[in-house]
Amino acid sequence: AQTVTQSQPEMSVQEAETVTLSCTYDTSESDYYLFWYKQPPSRQMILVIRQEAYKQQNATENRFSVNFQKAAKSFSLKISDSQLGDAAMYFCAYRSLHLMRFGAGTRLTVKP
Amino acid sequence: GAVVSQHPSWVICKSGTSVKIECRSLDFQATTMFWYRQFPKQSLMLMATSNEGSKATYEQGVEKDKFLINHASLTLSTLTVTSAHPEDSSFYICSAQGGRGNGYTFGSGTRLTVV
Numbered sequence: 001a002q003t004v005t006q007s008q009p010e011m012s013v014q015e016a017e018t019v020t021l022s023c024t025y026d027t028s029e030s031d032y033y034l035f036w037y038k039q040p041p042s043r044q045m046i047l048v049i050r051q052e053a054y055k056q057q058n059a060t061e062n063r064f065s066v067n068f069q070k071a072a073k074s075f076s077l078k079i080s081d082s083q084l085g086d087a088a089m090y091f092c093a094y095r096s097l098h099l100m101r102f103g104a105g106t107r108l109t110v111k112p
Numbered sequence: 113g114a115v116v117s118q119h120p121s122w123v124i125c126k127s128g129t130s131v132k133i134e135c136r137s138l139d140f141q142a143t144t145m146f147w148y149r150q151f152p153k154q155s156l157m158l159m160a161t162s163n164e165g166s167k168a169t170y171e172q173g174v175e176k177d178k179f180l181i182n183h184a185s186l187t188l189s190t191l192t193v194t195s196a197h198p199e200d201s202s203f204y205i206c207s208a209q210g211g212r213g214n215g216y217t218f219g220s221g222t223r224l225t226v227v
Contacts, residue, residue, distance in 0.1 A: 035216075043150075043203060045218035091155060100146065100216065102156045 002027045004094050006103035013082045014111050020067075021077045021106045023092030034068065034075045035093040038086075039105075048090070051075065084110050114140050116208050118219025125196055125226055133191045133222045135206030141186035142208035146216065147179075150203045162189045196226040 003026045013019035025034070036048040051059045051068050058066050063080045079086055087110045092103040115138040125131050135145055143164050148156040160170045160181050168181035178200075180192040189208075193200055203223050207216040 037218075043205075043221050045156075045205065045207070047217075095216070100158065102158075104155045 002029070002094055002096070002099060002101050004092055004101045004103040006090075006092050006106050008106045009104070010107045010109070012109045012111060013079070013086075015082055015084060017082055018078060018080045019082055019108065021079075021090050021092075021108070023075045023077070023103055025073050025075065025092075025094045025101075027073070027094065027096070029096050032094060032096040034066075035095065036064070036066070036075075036077045037091045037093060037102075038088045039091060040088040045091075049077065079108075082110050084112060086110050114208070114217040116142075116206065116217045116219045118206050118222060120222055121220060122223040123225070125224070127197055127226055128195055130192055130194045131196055131224060133193075133204055133206070133224075135189045135191070135208070135219050137187045137208045137217075140208075142189070143186060144209040145183060145189040146207045146209075147181060147189075147191050148205045148207070150205060150221075152203075156205060159191075193224065196224070198226045200224065201226045 005024045032053045034051045038046045038048050049059050049061045049064050058068050065078045067076045089105045089107050091105045094101045117136045117138055119134050145162040147159045149159050150156050158171050159174045160168045162168045162181045162183040164183045164186050170176045183189040203221050205221040206219040
């Protein structure tokens with residue numbers, strides 16, 4: 001069964017610094033997508049970044065980038081120049097044709 | 113961008129009554145919608161996958177007769193919690209799949225409190 005593991009329940013970063021959130025997954029499928037979602041206190045799920053498994057190039061979105069290691073089934077999120085507004089729960093997610101699974105989440109705190 | 117509207121944002125109901133939650137894709141057609149439940153400080157738990165024009169597929173352990181899902185059009189899916197009990201109190205979130213390769217777009221969620 002496909003599982004998504006986030007081993008860091010909580011992380012903290014100083015404002016303007018860089019932080020990396022870890023995610024690993026388990027699958028036997030070859031065609032899938034990976035996502036990082038942000039859930040602020042409003043509880044609205046916001047897509048941060050996505051990665052297609054068939055693409056070797058790591059996805060980037062402004063201050064957010066991923067390190068996708070397909071062989072290792074690893075998908076970490078790097079947040080550069082952290083801002084106070086980045087404080088939230090971050091969920092790693094796996095999606096295949098008919099399935100979507102979320103990790104347990106990492107609570108990110110940004111210190112001013 | 114893709115927008116999913118979910119209503120109501122919160123609802124309080126008495127035990128034994130039924131509550132309907134709506135999820136609408138406003139600017140795209142959603143052939144597939146998903147319903148999640150989220151307990152405080154926990155991750156999203158997939159309850160069921162709703163496909164337009166066909167029966168929903170429920171995850172193991174989710175009572176299909178209690179959580180009725182209808183996806184009658186390409187823009188609307190509804191979740192009805194029947195004969196609600198206090199243990200059904202939770203945060204319910206829908207999401208919609210708008211096209212190949214798209215990340216799912218989420219509704220803003222519904223906080224259900226059963227008293």
